Amino acid sequence: MVDQLPNLGREAEMLAAMGMTSIEELFADIPSEVRMKDDLPLPPPQSEEEILSDARRLLGSNVALGERVSFLGAGLYRNYVPASVFQLVTRGEFLTAYTPYQPEVSQGMLQAMWEFQTLISELVGLPIANLSLYDGSTAAAEALTCSVRVHTRKATQKDTVYVSELTPPDRLSVMQNYCQGAEIKIKFLRHNDDGTLDMDSVSDAVGSCGVYVEQPNPLGLLDGGVTQLKEILGEHTALIVAVQPVSLGLVEAPGHYGADIVVGEGQPLGSPITGGGPIYGIFACSKPYLRLMPGRIVGRSIDVDGKTAYCLTLSTREQHIRRHRATSNICTNETLIALMGAMHMALLGPEGLYDLAVRNMTACIMGKQKLATLDGVHMPHSNGDHFNEFAIELPGATKDCLEYLDSVGIVGGFNLSSWYPERTNWMLVTFTDQTQANHIDLLVKHLSEWISTLEVAA
């Protein structure tokens, strides 16, 4: 700790300047009844070298996905983040700054975030984007409460939103926590057996405040029916679409088929998975939602000399001004990770995004083609088009299959029974730009071996 405390050893001198003789005098206002009697029961201080060594040992014992062949996604996707992104984002001027409350000395981050807003706006096809929420789930939850603030007055189904029944329970749980305080009712949209949305069920949502669907859906399926939703719902119900942002290199931007709010896990653009955080949530919307949306926004302005300058704007929505009437309690967000996203997008350019989307989608297509050759593996939604991932139904329990694959060094897919308990044999297999053809061959080989062990057992 010596290296972190420049005044260690100068305490007496500093205290003397204040007419004091002991540190204790600085704490004279803390009553003895609330004082800690003993030292903290913690280990002794360590040096940087010792900490790094412990970190390497402990974190080194984790199985990093890059050490294995991996087919685990389900909302977070292994990607390649260009080296320059890491180099630039750790520049101290970005890394060690606070929220840009003093715009004159924060132009760098403010401009970078204004550019981020533009990049996201163009990506999703909506005019407004904030500079990030915590993750995809909180962005989705905030979109639901935002839709109610905007629409409940004219809604025939007041304080009611509809979400896809396929929404993963962990994401739904976040939505429920955010919605319960405003007494928002969450109802469900049904899906057909082929994985597409049931349009009759969408009709039920007419007159509600908001409808939340994912494109691709949680099982990787791209659903053309989503483009029809806005026409069915009309102008008084918010269409909220969650996206995998990389897919938008191939797939139409939701803003172009009527989405009012687009959210999503920004992670595949710019950020490693990092155990699920810090990542960043995308939140973009159309103009009617602007003044009731959550999160920070940067506006372009001028300084006293008329020079272009940037600053935070529309702060009257926010907690530090509006307090309990704020549109959200969010203060700290994920700015630095959004900056990584901006850097990645800047390097990709439009054609680079297209190429990246093609790499992700073709890996998924190859996975589908090769897994289709396996006897005993059924693909419930095989007629559809998928991005990144699709569900398969196995001839035995997914849990057993994943354990077998793990024993041969493969991180299998995601066990869908933890989302949909009745689907004990379903697995979500994920393919990204990091998936190689020989990875898929290895998966097919070992799946086939596992299936044959079942046949022997039978």
Next chain:
Amino acid sequence: MSHLFEHNGAKGQGYSQPAPVLPASEITLPSGLSRKALPRWPRLSEPEMVRHYTWLSKRNFGIDTGFYPLGSCTMKHNPRVNEVIAQIPGIADIHPHQPEHHLQGLLSIFHEMQYMLEVCAGMDQVTLQPVAGAQGEFTAVRCIQEYFRLRGEDQRTKVIVPDSAHGTNPASAAMCGFEIVEIPSRIDGRIDLDALRAVADDTIAVMMITNPNTLGLFEEDILEASSIIHGVGGQMYYDGANFNAILGITSPGLMGFDAVHFNLHKTFSQPHGGGGPGSGPIGVKEHLAQFLPGPLVGKRTATGDELDAAVDENWYHWYEPTHSIGKVQQWHGNAGAIIRCWAYYRRYGRGLRTMSEHAVLNANYLRHAIHKATKEAGVDSLVVDGAEAKVAKHEFTLSLAPAKEAHGISAMDVAKGLLDMGYMAPTVYFPLVVPECMMVEPTETESKDTLDTFATHFAEVLQVDAETLHAAPVTTPVRRVDEVYAARNLCLRHPYDDE
């Protein structure tokens, strides 16, 4: 003046990508879902991209750039080894859905962090899931809400918040569905016990409070406040924004609190990153532990095959609290931030008390140095303490009300003058109870010499005439920014030529 969208080379991808595993012609999409036009993103080569962001970084001020005495934000030095550690594949390249035997190292660090925060706060159980301080507040108030629901105390519909509280407190409680009861603070920002007694009844669910308070003063009556709230069956919530002042000295548990959030990005040095990421774990007493968001990390003795993957004699595992409120972030919180803060705490270990002592030493020394310097410069009549107090804790407030009255110099003018001196300005106009408020928090990582020089420069700024200060700053990348213009002429994205 340049921006990203001025770059538009022919097809200048910043880095080339490997070929796809199949040709793009294999791709089919449902009808109507083919993207018609790609986003109008810029086209930059890598050298252009690197130069653009380096240029932007030079127009930004961080702790690395200079002294950052932003009150309430605890802008301490961010050790660089923490960034190195956060890039180790065992944290950067892991998925939260991997099985426990893939993540024993991560889980052991999570368990150690839960324990460390529990003993520092005097709480029984910590969850690391909330990803920011405000989310921690929301999570804790949600847990308390469920606690009362299970007890059938549905009449508890109100949350008490002092008028000097951070804005997130009332915003978080309102998001849970509570009615906010704001109580006035005394002139020194401390709790007015009479005002508290006047509103305390069995409709109160929670009182949210920070200690030291937002003026940097310790609430000497905290036990009495706790006893008033507990006396009517309510719960005490500790806003951990000012935790840097008290580690190893006192704890929210000792003060009678039932729940607390930590701002790891303040106290434990997760870099603020220009506005995030943060990390906002919460700790609670036993009676609230079953309501926490799951999963939490537990441990037991490792046996059999587990020993192959174990990092020590224990097996670390996830478990769900019995009456969990569910999740507040879909994954396991900001794991990368938790790792950095673990690395930070390990530097101090049981010496965390020394860290807080130096934070308080530096704050009091700077307060003293500013008063001394302004006196020597003959401008001490322009600035007074925001509140009378013999000692402050980790931060203190000043009021520029006399300067405003005498010369029309506002706290904002002084802030902008300090920017010209090469400093980040202190927090201004918060807390609201102090007129022309400036809230100063030096943290423990600033040297005596930096504090002395800042005090001298502060006095120099007060000697500058009002007209010059109104025009400050002049040395910064841009001069005073017109925030009203920004709000009236909304330009929230690059206007393309056809718009």
